[in-house]
Amino acid sequence: MDQFIRKALGLPVLASENGKGVDDLIVWIHWLMIALFVGWFIYFVYALWRFRARRNPKADHYGVRGHTSNYIELAVAGIEIVLLVFVAIPLWAKAVDVTKIPQAGEATNIQVVAQQFAWNARYAGADGQFGKQDMRLVSSTNIFGIDYTDPNAADDVAVLNEIHVPVNKPVVTYISSKDVIHSFKIIALRVTQDAIPGMRIPAWFKPTMEGRYQINCAQLCGNGHSAMSQGFLVVESQEAFDQWLASKTGGATTFE
Amino acid sequence: MQATTHTMPHAGVHEAHHEEQGFWRKYIFSTDHKVIGIQYGLTALVFLLFGFFLMMMMRWQIAHPGQPIPLVGWLLERVLGDVAAKGVMSPDLYNSFGAMHGTIMVFLAIVPLAFGAFGNYVVPLQIGAPDMAFPRVNMASYQAYVLGGIIMFVSFFIPGGAAQAGWTSYSPLATSIPTDGQTFWLVGMIFLITSSLLGAVNFIATIIQLRAPGMTWMRLPFFVWAQFVTGFLLLLAFPPLEAAGIMQLMDKVAGTSFFLPTGLAVGGELANISGGGSPLLWQHLFWFLGHPEVYVLILPAMGIVCEVIANNTRKPIWGYKSLVYSALCIGFLSFIVWAHHMYLTGMGTKVATFFQTTTMIISIPSVIILTCFFISLWGGSIRFNTPMLFCLAFLPMFGIGGLTGLPLGFAASDLHLHDTYYVIAHFHYVVAPGTIFALFAGIYYWFPKMTGRMMNEFWGRVHFWGSLIFMNVVFQPMFAQGMSGMIRRMADGGANYATATLQKQGVEVIGGLSDKMMNLHTMILWGAVFLALVQIPFIINVFWSIKHGKKVTSDNPWNATTLEWQTPTPPPHGNFAHAPTVHRGPYEYSVPGHSSDFIPQNETDKGSRQH
Numbered sequence: 001m002d003q004f005i006r007k008a009l010g011l012p013v014l015a016s017e018n019g020k021g022v023d024d025l026i027v028w029i030h031w032l033m034i035a036l037f038v039g040w041f042i043y044f045v046y047a048l049w050r051f052r053a054r055r056n057p058k059a060d061h062y063g064v065r066g067h068t069s070n071y072i073e074l075a076v077a078g079i080e081i082v083l084l085v086f087v088a089i090p091l092w093a094k095a096v097d098v099t100k101i102p103q104a105g106e107a108t109n110i111q112v113v114a115q116q117f118a119w120n121a122r123y124a125g126a127d128g129q130f131g132k133q134d135m136r137l138v139s140s141t142n143i144f145g146i147d148y149t150d151p152n153a154a155d156d157v158a159v160l161n162e163i164h165v166p167v168n169k170p171v172v173t174y175i176s177s178k179d180v181i182h183s184f185k186i187i188a189l190r191v192t193q194d195a196i197p198g199m200r201i202p203a204w205f206k207p208t209m210e211g212r213y214q215i216n217c218a219q220l221c222g223n224g225h226s227a228m229s230q231g232f233l234v235v236e237s238q239e240a241f242d243q244w245l246a247s248k249t250g251g252a253t254t255f256e
Numbered sequence: 257m258q259a260t261t262h263t264m265p266h267a268g269v270h271e272a273h274h275e276e277q278g279f280w281r282k283y284i285f286s287t288d289h290k291v292i293g294i295q296y297g298l299t300a301l302v303f304l305l306f307g308f309f310l311m312m313m314m315r316w317q318i319a320h321p322g323q324p325i326p327l328v329g330w331l332l333e334r335v336l337g338d339v340a341a342k343g344v345m346s347p348d349l350y351n352s353f354g355a356m357h358g359t360i361m362v363f364l365a366i367v368p369l370a371f372g373a374f375g376n377y378v379v380p381l382q383i384g385a386p387d388m389a390f391p392r393v394n395m396a397s398y399q400a401y402v403l404g405g406i407i408m409f410v411s412f413f414i415p416g417g418a419a420q421a422g423w424t425s426y427s428p429l430a431t432s433i434p435t436d437g438q439t440f441w442l443v444g445m446i447f448l449i450t451s452s453l454l455g456a457v458n459f460i461a462t463i464i465q466l467r468a469p470g471m472t473w474m475r476l477p478f479f480v481w482a483q484f485v486t487g488f489l490l491l492l493a494f495p496p497l498e499a500a501g502i503m504q505l506m507d508k509v510a511g512t513s514f515f516l517p518t519g520l521a522v523g524g525e526l527a528n529i530s531g532g533g534s535p536l537l538w539q540h541l542f543w544f545l546g547h548p549e550v551y552v553l554i555l556p557a558m559g560i561v562c563e564v565i566a567n568n569t570r571k572p573i574w575g576y577k578s579l580v581y582s583a584l585c586i587g588f589l590s591f592i593v594w595a596h597h598m599y600l601t602g603m604g605t606k607v608a609t610f611f612q613t614t615t616m617i618i619s620i621p622s623v624i625i626l627t628c629f630f631i632s633l634w635g636g637s638i639r640f641n642t643p644m645l646f647c648l649a650f651l652p653m654f655g656i657g658g659l660t661g662l663p664l665g666f667a668a669s670d671l672h673l674h675d676t677y678y679v680i681a682h683f684h685y686v687v688a689p690g691t692i693f694a695l696f697a698g699i700y701y702w703f704p705k706m707t708g709r710m711m712n713e714f715w716g717r718v719h720f721w722g723s724l725i726f727m728n729v730v731f732q733p734m735f736a737q738g739m740s741g742m743i744r745r746m747a748d749g750g751a752n753y754a755t756a757t758l759q760k761q762g763v764e765v766i767g768g769l770s771d772k773m774m775n776l777h778t779m780i781l782w783g784a785v786f787l788a789l790v791q792i793p794f795i796i797n798v799f800w801s802i803k804h805g806k807k808v809t810s811d812n813p814w815n816a817t818t819l820e821w822q823t824p825t826p827p828p829h830g831n832f833a834h835a836p837t838v839h840r841g842p843y844e845y846s847v848p849g850h851s852s853d854f855i856p857q858n859e860t861d862k863g864s865r866q867h
Contacts, residue, residue, distance in 0.1 A: 010739045011672075012767050025669045033659040040630060041652060047633040048648070051569070052640070059570040059846040059853065060635035069627050076623060080616045083666065088612060091668035093605040116523070135519025138526050145519070179522040180429040181535060183600065183675060187741035188767030192671050194601045196535055197428060198517025201602035211766040214753055218675040220354075220422045220745045222429060223347040229752035232765070 005030060012187050015209035015235075019190030021091045028087070032079055101202055102170040108241075110163065111174045113144055114182035114195040117224035119215055119231035120144065121163040123245060125155030138178060157248040163215075164234045165207065166241040172204040183218035186233055194219060207235040287391035288829050292398050293377030294706065297699075300369035303405060304692075305795075307360035308788065310353045315784045317345040318749035319777040339417055350747035351420035352437065356408065358423025359441065362549065363448045364405050366691055370556035371452075371490070372401065374698050375459060375483045377706065381820035381827060382477050384468025384836040384858070389461040397454035404447030411440035422745065424546070427515030427538045431508045432522045442505040449498040456490035459483055468819070468858075470838030474580070475857065477818045477842040478573065481580050482559030485587040486552050493548035493591065500541035507533070514538075536601055543594035551590045553687055554654075555583060557694035558625055561647045564697050565629055567816045568644040569636025570853050572843040575628040582621035582628075589618040599667040600674050608667045615665040622658055626651065637846070637853075642716030646697035649724050650690060657685030660735065675745075678738025681731050689727040696723070699798070704813050708825045709805030715793040722790025729783030733776040740773045749777050815854050817844055822856050 009030055011023055050056065094100065101107075111122040111130060120143050124130045131146050131153020138145040146153050165171045175184050177195035184203070185192040193203035207213075215231035236244070286292060313332075316325050322344055325332065329343020339349040380388055388394045411418040416435025419425065430438050463484045467476070476484075503514040511529065515538040518531030566573045573579065595603065595611045603611075629651055638644070660682040663669040673679065696719070703711050742750045751757050755768035812821040823832055836858040844855040 010736050012739075012741045015766055019672075022668055022672050025666060026663055026672060029663045029666065029669060033662060037652075037655060037659060040655060044630060044633070044652065047630070048638060051633060051636045051638050053570075053637045056637050059637040061571055061846045061848055063571055063574050063635035064631050069631055073620070073623055073627060077620055080619065080662075084612060084616050088666040088668050089605075089609050092608050092612075092666075095668065095671070096603070096608070097605050115521075135521065136526060138519070138521040138524075140524035143524075145521075179520065180432055181426055185675070185743070186767075187672075190672050192600050192674055196601060197520050198535065199602060209766065212764060213767060214758070214765045216741070216743050216753060218743050220351070220426075220429065222433065223351060223420070223747075225351075226347060226746040226748045226750070226752060232763075 002027065005034075014188065014190065015207055015211070015213070016189040016191070017206040017208055018095065018204070019188075021087075021094070022190045025083070025087050025091060028083060032076075032083070036076065096203075098202065101172055101204055107170040107172045107204065108165050109172050109174070110165070111144070111200075112163070112176070112184060112195070114175070114177040114184065114217070114221075115143065116179050116222050117217070117228035118161055119163065119184070120161075121159050122146075123157040123159075123248075124152075125157050127152060127155055131156050135178075143178065157245060159248065161231045162234065163232070164236060164241050164244045166238040167207055167210050167235050169238070170204055170206045172202055174200050174202050176200045180221050181219050182221045182228070183216075185216040185218040186213050187216060188213055189233075192218060207233075210235050210237065285395065287387075287395050289376045289380050289388045289391065289394060290706075290827060290831075292394050293373050293375075295398055296368050296376060296401070297373030299402060299405065300365050300373055303360050304365035304369065305791075306409075307357050307365055308791075310357045310360070312784050312788060313345060314350060314353050314357065315777075315781045317350055317747065319781040321748040321751055335413070336417060345747075347747035348420060349417065351422075351745075352412070352418040354745060355419045355422050355425070355441070356412070359408065359419070359445075361687075362423065362553070363445070364401075364408065366553050366687060366695070367452065367549075368401060369695050370553065370691065371459075371483065371486055372398070372455060374479075374556060374560065374695070374702070375455070375486070378702060378820055379459065379480055379483050380462060380466065381705075381823060381831060382480050382818050383463060383466060383471055384819045384832065384838060385462060385466035386830045386832065386835075388458050389465055390458050393454050393458050397451045397458065400447050400451035400454065404444045404451060407440055407444035407447060411437050411444070414440065424542055425504065425538075426542075427504060427507065427533075427535050428517075428520060428522070430504060431516070432527075439505065439508055442501050442508065445501050446498060446505075449494045449501070452490045452494055453498075456487040456494075459487035460491065463487070468836050468838050471819075471857075472838075474577070475838055475841050477559075478562040478576065478579050478583075479556070479559030481583055482555040482562075485583045486555045488587055489548040489552050489555075489590060493545045493552075496541045497545035500538060504538065536598075539598055539601065540595070543597045544591070546597065547594040548590040550683075550686070551586055553691050555586070557650070557654075557691040558583075560694045560698040560701070561629060561650050563816075563818065564643045564647040564701050565632055566843040566845065567701075567814050568639045568641065568647075569632055570639070570845045571632070571636045572841075572845055573628065574632040574634075575624075576841070576843070578624055579628050582624045585621040586618060586625075589614060589621070593618055596665055596667075596670075599670050603667070612665065612667055619658070619662065619665070626655060626658070641700075642711070642713060642720055643697040643701035645717070645720045646693045646700065649720070650693045650697070653685055653689035653693060653724075653727070657682060657687075657690050660685065672741075673738060675743055676738035677734040677742045677744055680744050681734035681738060684731050684734075688731065689724070693723070696720075696794070701814070702820070703798075703801065703805075704808045704825070705820060705823075706826055707802050707805070709801050709803075709807055710813065711801045711805055712797050715797045719790060719794040719797070722793075723787065726783050726787035726790060730780050730787060733780055737773050737776055740769060741767065742769055742773060750774070812856075815852070817854050817856050818842055819857055822858055 113120045129152040132150040133145050134147050135145045175193045175195045177197045182195040184195055189205050191205040213233045217228040313325055324343030332340035333343050339346045419437040419441035420433050421430035506512040507514055513530045513533040515535055516529050516533045520527040562573055593614045596615045700711055750769055753769050754774050756771055811825045838857045839860050846853045
């Protein structure tokens, strides 16, 4: 039955560990919704049939006198509280609590900067340290505004539209935008985070399936919004990822 | 017999010595709340149709991206120029139409219809007042609305076209688009907000001050309560947006940076602005209005549903007091749920917990209201006329809209559904087969009072069944599309994310949009076309019935209890021939031991009343 409703809802393929809770919550809420709707609807149709004027020419001034409806409302409120307190709030805390974000050693750290209409990403390189940034240095050849006088910047790797990450290891993305608001969304990984200029927001996920995923821009960002679909996240084995990263020259954007 | 002798000095009996008003004074610059209500209604219906046409063209583009729009493509090219070259809708034009569809539907169609039209026409009649408290402010409110509407409409034809940043107009996009559409949008909004504020002040003053003798708070028809709460929502929620609108206007035209952060680099180079502003601040100010606005759309609709259900079940509404308290709760709570539109802007645990909790709490009074309506059916003697059919359909349709708000109200499930078609389907179920159905019901219900003639019942039923079926054909598939991950506001209907398109380019992705989901676009397009067709009988019915409808045989053709039916038909300037006195609650239907199955509010216990 649980599988049936998952199928009926048409949830897309899930390829991340963090997405399991999201899907479960969606399924449980839909159980509640369906139960309420079907219950209401059966009552509704029955009442319309039973109390139509032709069958029941004289109305009863008082109508229902019991308190069943109060109990139903209390039950609904109770279920909502349970879902809220025991499922939704802990899930969200797990997703966004900055103190619980996987640390550098155990995760792949990436800085993502959206622009009209593409996705840029930056890796810290061999030293594990991102070079300093200064938005005053932004230009068409230096999209992140990297300060190249900073020694840490020398081995940073910047890529356009093609972001690789290793499988089965948390990925922490620090998401920002340099022009308007975009939204970094990968459907199968159940990750969504608005990319807002002036802010740098962490979002993390743990992909469990190798393959190529399309990055959706989920926030209207101008006339190229629907065409901002050239960004891909490639999930691959750790070895393949290491090889790929090593093949990138530090310090400059590579256009593939 | 006190009622028959009591008159209020300022009530409408002096109509005999009214000087004859000319056409302009009577129909264009009128201060009569009923004329203003009808002005609001007709203007809003025109905008409703216009907003619908915008959407039909967009649905064509979504289903057949890049193909010329049939029938009207050439006209668009002729009038709008390059943005519709060869009759094809460009992404710029799509974004304009999208932004303006939302703006027009919310601010120029539904709110003016629900609040401006029905509120103006019905509220003073229902409370037994001769007019609104400030008739000239009322006229100014309508005029500001028309000016705002004209500015919005004209913006389609300026170079670059209308605003393109969505009805939510998020900064920095809104101010970074180089055309002037956004400037027009903001100026238009300032007029519309001013209009709403003038209306809100007037409604609140009228309901507090001008109730007829005996019309205590708990004898007010629920419709009046709904409008009263709506008035407060508009009064308190709109000023922040008016301020925000002026700030964004300054960002656009005066080089300020209220909503623009330091280091903004549009198009590769650092923008030449001072910076220091916050894009999120705009979102907070916008949604601080935006969420109460949802209840501005839905409360008057619930008010209409309540009146029509009580009248057509021939019994009192069940739980009148619960309805009133629920409406008040909703009014209060609607001010503290706004950030549930912003879960994915980087919201932390504590703030998200607060807004998730308030969002769940506000669902409870909504459930109570809906439950009261459902229970009211039990024991009734239900008449299925056109207004009742629309109100009955409102219940499950609004139910779907409300229930599907739950997975969006929890941050963790919103993570997947945010900005997908699921959201579109959710709020359209609330507003389209929800609110608009109630507004249709209101038109069919009060039409005989406004004109003295009934609308045609057969064509009313055609309109109802057609609308019910095709509304669902249009919006039901969007739940499936959204669940599968289809993102809204795509000028090509998401074709770039479709598995089929990607395969053509030799790209294999996990989780692309399936052919099945993409093909639903065609079904929705045809649903929209047929939805348009079934509105034709309605439009003809309205105008035809003004002159040719069946004449009403009494001032109270529905055998209703509330005061608007105790006036002459149509009510003259000043409304009541004799000022009414109220002796009872609003829904005294089928009272045991009484000869007729309804007792008007102004009837004394001895059975006399004034006409």
